[in-house]
């Protein structure tokens with residue numbers, strides 16, 4: 001039985017053809033992965049199915065009935081549930097309060113069923129804003145499943161999940177399909193595709209580049225996604241994409257003195273205890289240090305201490321001998337400290353402002369004339385060059401950030417921080433989250449190049465394979481403490497780190 005049939009679906013924004021005559025058939029009882037480069041049209045497709053966007057042309061049917069939702073409510077009523085890239089929960093309310101907003105009957109019994117059948121238990125009494133992103137994502141998924149949808153659409157749900165949570169989610173997708181429903185899963189992680197999908201469709205530039213694909217190997221899918229053979233991509237990508245082979249960075253001698261030093265940093269938790277406890281970390285010029293760990297073990301706070309969003313209760317942050325513990329963000333930028341926050345949408349950029357302004361946030365002074373007027377023309381022409389260099393797919397430098405696809409917003413934030421001159425230290429949280437295969441390759445290359453040019457680099461990532469391929473040393477965050485550094489190239493490093501991540505001692 002066909003769950004969802006899409007025919008000739010198009011969506012244009014001015015001159016941008018986000019979707020261009022897309023046909024797609026999703027069978028009931030299957031998990032159907034949708035793949036494609038950043039800006040290929042995947043989210044637009046999800047929005048059309050979820051009723052949050054009206055297509056310019058085309059038609060859909062759901063389980064044999066004509067389906068043209070004009071708003072999300074109509075999609076929900078038809079049995080379609082969505083999990084979008086951006087969170088839809090009210091962060092000041094508790095999980096239970098958020099779920100009660102759905103007004104479904106027998107909430108307690110439904111929650112119990114979800115916990116039993118899919119292992120999806122959620123902390124009902126905690127305030128959403130206090131939860132790590134991975135747990136928030138789980139609540140989003142529970143919210144979507146509470147109505148027992150016939151079709152579940154997930155737009156890149158696994159980016160913020162740890163390995164155990166990804167496993168649980170993929171199992172959930174499988175079970176929904178086995179129960180007769182259908183799942184559309186948008187992901188960049190080819191490892192996940194191989195594990196869970198029955199069929200895949202690849203979009204490229206708003207068009208279908210491959211449909212009904214059942215050969216789900218990376219070798220088959222990557223060329224369709226990026227429009228060129230896969231063999232010129234670096235093997236280091238395997239870790240990020242969740243493919244099985246793990247490539248580890250060769251050991252290098254680091255002989256310079258540290259340029260970034262965190263000394264005895266502690267951040268207390270409002271209710272008692274610590275978010276960060278006596279953290280020491282040194283990074284030398286040219287060195288790449290990774291922070292592994294299940295999300296919510298202090299990584300967010302560590303990045304916030306570096307960006308200045310959080311002043312620690314104790315300890316110091318020193319960069320090239322300068323005490324930056326309490327410095328303003330502008331001072332940090334001037335000192336050469338670039339920070340890519342994990343929540344690019346809320347902390348990394350200003351969605352209402354244009355791309356050029358976002359690229360030069362914190363350095364707008366360089367484009368001020370007579371201290372007041374902003375020379376937008378000069379800024380936009382500089383921005384055009386950056387957009388080209390970083391392969392950012394955007395209508396132009398004057399387009400608002402909100403018109404860019406998620407992955408392209410991430411590229412803007414990275415490009416801005418990598419462009420600091422001098423770049424003494426780069427601290428990047430989840431730098432490849434949401435990026436397509438080609439962009440991951442480019443970003444990992446740029447991070448390595450920044451280190452080769454002398455920057456000290458700190459990378460926080462939930463992908464252990466990515467950290468091992470990129471980093472010289474890896475520390476593990478667990479309950480606010482950092483472990484001893486483990487040399488990525490040391491024998492058994494992977495298993496040792498994986499153990500430390502779940503709190504076992506080395």
Ligand SMILES: Nc1ncnc2c1ncn2[C@@H]1O[C@H](COP(=O)(O)OP(=O)(O)OP(=O)(O)O)[C@@H](O)[C@H]1O
Pocket residue numbers: 013016017018036037038039040041042043044045393394395402403404405406407408434436
């Ligand atoms: N509101 C908008 N105004 C103008 N252009 C838009 C708007 N929303 C999306 N676009 C454009 O539509 C195209 C498709 O975007 P979409 O978000 O669907 O891509 P995607 O495949 O989901 O990418 P990603 O993997 O980065 O999330 C992009 O070129 C994007 O810039």
